[in-house]
Amino acid sequence: MITRILCAALLVLTLQLGAFAQEQDTVVIITHDSFAMSEAILAGFEAESGLTVQILRAGDAGQMLSQAILSKNNPLGDLLYGVDNTFLSRALAAEIFTPYESPLLPLLRPELLPEADFMVTPVDFGDVCLNYDIAWFEDAGLSPPDSFAALADEAYRGLLALQNPATSSPGLAFLLATIAEFGDEGEYTWLDYWAELRENDALVAEGWTDAYYGHFTVGSRGLGDRPLVVSYASSPPAEVLFSEDPEAGAVTAAITADGMCFRQVEYVGVLAGAANEAGARQFLDFMLGQAFQEELPTNMFVFPAREDSALHPIFAEYAQVPALPASLEPARIEQNREVWIQAWAEVMLS
């Protein structure tokens, strides 16, 4: 008897859970764990468009993309946001997107637009750069390194914390910047450079949190002993924004010398086979709208893709945007990712 009741209950529950019908006036956004936007702006969009927005998140950008590819025959949502230029090639090769040419495209920074037949649209960018502890360098009477070559100098021995490119996105970006700088041909390649970094006692942390909060002198509040860390160009203004006393000014700064930063561009795309393609397009345009773009720095610590967006005052004052960031073709990244990471690991671990 009890068995039968339990079975019936289970069945009812399953059916009820299964009845997750997609309504026409719902638009589903797939994104990564770092996605954030303010509730008020979202409510504004919902009121204006009559759509209900559902946001699905699944781990980091890599996990999200893998799962989107796995479900491409029966997509989980209508719009995918958060694929960056290191993963773009994989997303395009898997043909998960359907093209859409937003009328707002002319307002975006032209250098961010990919050659991808409107499959994806850039939303924001962020630069992975070295950050340094201003007070530490002042006390030591040392100026922060102004080139990759300088970083390998004896003067900066044991000062740098960076991330494992196999598991961390800024770690990979930093590795790519060195590859763009030194190349993989000729007498001195990026691998030779890394051998020097290793000699110079660069510390490889697992991920951004571990490096910044565990080893960086500023982030770890004295626990770590590394005054140089691989982070973002947006980290110094974020430090100011969230400090106890924003008036006191910056405690960290980014090194934005030519070629020393790697630019990550995040894209959004309408998923092929989307249940609500029209809604997806509407939300995409909304993401390029001024309201969404202008709150990107304070919500996700990235910079708006729109050229005419005003920056939050603290970002306007403390953020340095590199004039000439390093870049590599997305296709080249996808093709060589495994080989590069493998070669890197051999240099760093041998």
Place this chain on the structure above:
Amino acid sequence: MLYLLPLAFLGVFYLYPLLSIFDISLRPAGTLDLSAFARLFLSDTYLRTLLFTFYQALLSTAVTLLLALPCAYIFVRYRFPGKSLLLSLATLPFVLPTVVVALAFSALLGARGLVNDLLRALFTLDYSPLQLERTLAIIIIAHVFYNFAIALRIITAYWAALGTEAEEAASCLGADWRALWRDIRLPLIRPALLSAGSLVFIFNFTSFGVVLLLGGIRFATLEVQIYYQAVNIFNLPLAAALSIAQILSMLSLMVIYTSGQKKLQLSLRRGGASARLPRRRREKLMVFSCVSLMALFLFTPLLALVARSLFAGGAISFDGYRALAERSRGSLLFIPPVAAIGNSLRFALLSMLAALPLGLISAYMIHRQQRLARLFDPLFMLPLATSAVTLGFGFIVALDEAPLNLRASVYIIPIAHTLVALPFVIRSILPSLRAIPRALGESAQVLGATPWHVFTSLDLPLLAPSLVVGATFAFTVSMGEFGASLFVAQRESVTIPVVIYRLFGHPGFAPYQQALAMCVVLMLVCAAGFLLIERLRGVGGGEF
């Protein structure tokens, strides 16, 4: 008939998704392609990884059991104030995110940590004498820190319900303490020892964060390789091959373990052996040193977190805590972090309510159906030995159509948590269940008791202590968010660990303080949960 329930659960939510993802990974073009397996043997990287994974897991398990055993003895034999509280709180480390534990460990044992500061001051050294960072030693220490409670609680719950006749008889016959341990105690508690040992081993075997964060990139387990291949390289065949290798090595180990279990004729009694107050000096010293060592080892890292969450710029500040009630900057994810407590509790409660009956039924099935047990016992352990990424991908490809379109539903969270919690419940209950004298139930039935009656008035009270342990771990597993990466709607799925990871995901003093404050909240909520679960023991009535 009832046995079908856990089997169906496992079939639908574990085997089906797992086989689906393996199918997609290994049969991409419709034909089976096993070349990925060949790659496992082509380079010695994977073999080395497998060996290291085994080695560190074995070492961690051995150390954990070795430390937990004497403590369990003291908890079983002696009564002292705060005993059950201490037992509950010992489970706290289990719930903390690895990022946080790594932070606590470096605050204590790091080159600039507290211990080194003390040593430097004591011996006026100008260097840090304790160099543990990025060594195997600190991986082992962290594993013991995480798993000590599993061993302690499972052994204690079982042992406390055993009688002491054999031991007393042996003592009368002149057995010394060595003989007592070798011939009486260890054989008696062997089932619990194996049960706890196998859980701890699997847990260490699939360790991810601890190994990467504390050990550095030099050390990598299979779990790390699977994540890297599946997510960063998107080499699904190789990831599947590695997952299968991981599962098979665990499975073979489990089969050896289950077939090696001897039938023991023991008598579990209600109330069991009664603990007494320590009387002699030696006994008092033993209790004191066990309690203080436990407190030192388990609670100083936790206290280091509390301290760091309260200190801001050299002064005590509650800003981190105050901010938890606010919705920072009106951001969508930053639902007021207190709301995350409600979400976490809801999922933990659901997982516990599902894992307890399912685990109980499974334990009965494994116990009663001797022949099937060889198959099912290892099977139920497998979710714990399966990489979270693999299972998460499995959910995406398998649970995508009605009536099981669960891949984007919030219910997938408690389901995933239940899968992981089940082995804990089963391993907690099984040793006690096996020790219930069969004659007891049989004579009750002869006298006219229904099976239900036998279960509620005979078995249940005897199992109560083990059930409490199982429930505690089910609750903890869910609160600590051990689980696959799942696609779930933002608002409903923001739990305490998610908030901690989010806060630790960007720079700034305020997020740091809030993340630490949130960790402390996580510990407090769990401690409160443990105490409540402990009160449920009233059903059993027994003291231990």
